[in-house]
Amino acid sequence: MNKIPILYLNSILIASIQTELTDEEVLSFQSELLTKNNNLLTKGVIIDVSTLDVIDSYMAKVLSDLTTMVKLQGSAFLLCGVKPAVSSTLVDMGMMLTKIDTFQSLEKAFNFLTSNDRKYQ
Amino acid sequence: MDKYCLNEIDSVPIKCTQDIVISRQKGRELARKSGFSVSEQTRFATAISEITRNVLTYATEGDCHLFENNLDGYHMVIAQIVDQGPGIDNPKLAMSDGYSTGHGLGLGLPGAKRLVHELNIDSTPGKTIVEIIIKRRVYG
Amino acid sequence: MKTYEKIKTLIHENRDNIIIHWVTAVTAGSAIDKSRETDDCSVLLDLIFKCVELGYEKIDKSEQYLLLEKELHSFASFRALNNFTPTQTANYLLELKRTVYTIVSETAREVLADEFIDFNNFIDDIAVLTFQIFSDAREEIIASQAYALEHDTPIVKISRSILLMPLMGIIDTARAQKIIESLLDAVVENQAETAILDMTAVATFDTHVANNILKTIVAAKMVGTKVILSGISPNAAMTIVKLGVDLSQVETFNTLENAISHAHERDAVLLGEAS
Ligand SMILES: Nc1ncnc2c1ncn2[C@@H]1O[C@H](COP(=O)(O)OP(=O)(O)OP(=O)(O)O)[C@@H](O)[C@H]1O
Ligand SMILES: [Mg+2]
Secondary structure, three states: OOOOOEEEEOOEEEEEOOOOOOHHHHHHHHHHHHHHHHHHOOOEEEEEOOOOOOOOHHHHHHHHHHHHHHHHOOOEEEEEOOOHHHHHHHHHHOOOOOOOEEEOOHHHHHHHHHOOOOOOO | OOOOOOEEEEEEEEOOHHHHHHHHHHHHHHHHHOOOOHHHHHHHHHHHHHHHHHHHHHOOOEEEEEEEEEEOOEEEEEEEEEEOOOOOOOHHHHOOOOOOOOOOOOOHHHHHHHHOOEEEEEEEOOEEEEEEEEEEEOOO | OOOOHHHHHHHHHOHHHHHHHHHHHHHOOOOOOHHHHHHHHHHHHHHHHHHHHHOHHHOOOOHHHHHHHHHHHHHHHHHHHOOOOHHHHHHHHHHHHHHHHHHHHHHOOOOOHHHHHHHHHHHHHHHHHHHHHHHHHHHHHHHHHHHHHHHOOOOEEEEOOEEEEEEEEOOOHHHHHHHHHHHHHHHHHHOOOEEEEEEEEEOOOOHHHHHHHHHHHHHHHHHOOEEEEEOOOHHHHHHHHHHOOOOOOOOEEOOHHHHHHHHHHHHHHHHHHHO
16 A cells, blocks of 8 residues: 555646655555556646655665656656765765756756757756 | 684564565664764665575575674674575575576665675575675774 | 073063063064054963973973973964964064073173073074974864865755856765765755856766766665756866766756856746746
8 A cells, every 4th residue: 555645736647755765665655656557547646755854775776666657647847856875875886866857956847848949958 | 604703782683575675774773873874774684684585585585684793893784584594595696796596686685785795605505604794993 | 500690680680671672573574463463472482481480401301391382382372273374473483582681792792692592592492393393283273174175075055956066176985976976966955956066176077076076876766856067177088088988968068157047047947837
């Protein structure tokens, strides 16, 4: 059972991961997100990780897989709120999430999706 | 690995993925209490996460022991992750980037090593200990 | 055993006179505060007098001498800290010698030559000591400045959403880690859209430095900030190519000025987009 609330607003799916998830919980979140996205035909999906203290290689892999899957569904995938310490840890581990579009805050990610001009990524 | 007298602070049995979360939270908390920076806490917790997950993947269960130690002007926080599984055939190979006998990216062990000051593997069939250490100079 | 009766009496009787002349000599042609110098000169002269009173042979390791030494320490360190020149400092005690000599030759020709020579030698010794303390203190200050330069990496806020980090000196692994951490903290705290790493003052550029720069750029991207580079020297450019480091994904600018104006343009577009 997925315990992360997934909100729908302005054709955008927003999920804020507020608690540390077990591997199984991450997987059920992933599948619920993909199902919802498929049903709602969104413009994009935003995942907010601003309260996560640890993103290990497992979580990183899930996020990077999600990017590919959501893009395959024809929606944009945006990540926001990666903490500084989490980011440098991921880089040192060798997990560079460079193909994910990242934003500092949910607000910036949301503005990006709702505005028309996407010149700078 | 038992070269010094260690002060055991906590111990978490690793049986399911929830225990990965508990282990890394406790490791992080210990690092925080011991005066390590936020970034060091994060690195230590992430390393614990990688190594405890290996226990569930390659053995069936194990334990994560957390210690504190003072030696030669350093304050250290240590995690020893122990399992009774098949053991790591070739620890040197296991430590190289991209090597995996499972379906992983093979980044767990070498990645964890880059996050801490020391990573030691002591593995035989039936008993594997992976030890990680972070240290901080203490003055006076 | 030798006594210093005559020179003792001379210093004692002419104390105020000596101080006035001495202060005039050391402050001549400079904007140094006279009242401060008068205090310094009085304290030093009284301590020197106590030593002379004791007799030259007994000065070494005496309580009087230790007190004088302590005073010279704070005197010389103060001068080193406050950018007095080495010449000013070296001349200070030598001026006392000249002052006393003038008074001897004008008013007290009966002071024995060898009595005055011993006094002279004593002042020379403490002058050397003072200069040694002064130069040690200076070296310490220089070393700590170099340390600060090497270890503190300032971050400058150019505008609401642009940060600048000028990299300086030698970037080793420990420092690189600090640079990444403080830059990431700063961009998140300031919600900066662009961070400029200026490389103009980077001493040596090798694979390690290049990899750390790449790491910084990737880590910043993951928190949502774009990092651009400026001021890559010809030498660094050659090294980058020779080492085969791939910086092709990284935006670089020849001067800091160009980097800043690019960051501003980017800002304008992002702002336009949000509204
Ligand atoms: N506790 C263990 N018991 C037995 N073998 C292990 C253990 N831990 C690691 N190994 C071996 O070492 C290899 C490398 O481990 P590592 O964690 O680096 O990569 P991975 O688990 O295969 O992939 P990733 O962690 O990136 O998902 C594993 O594939 C496995 O063969
Ligand atoms: Mg692993």
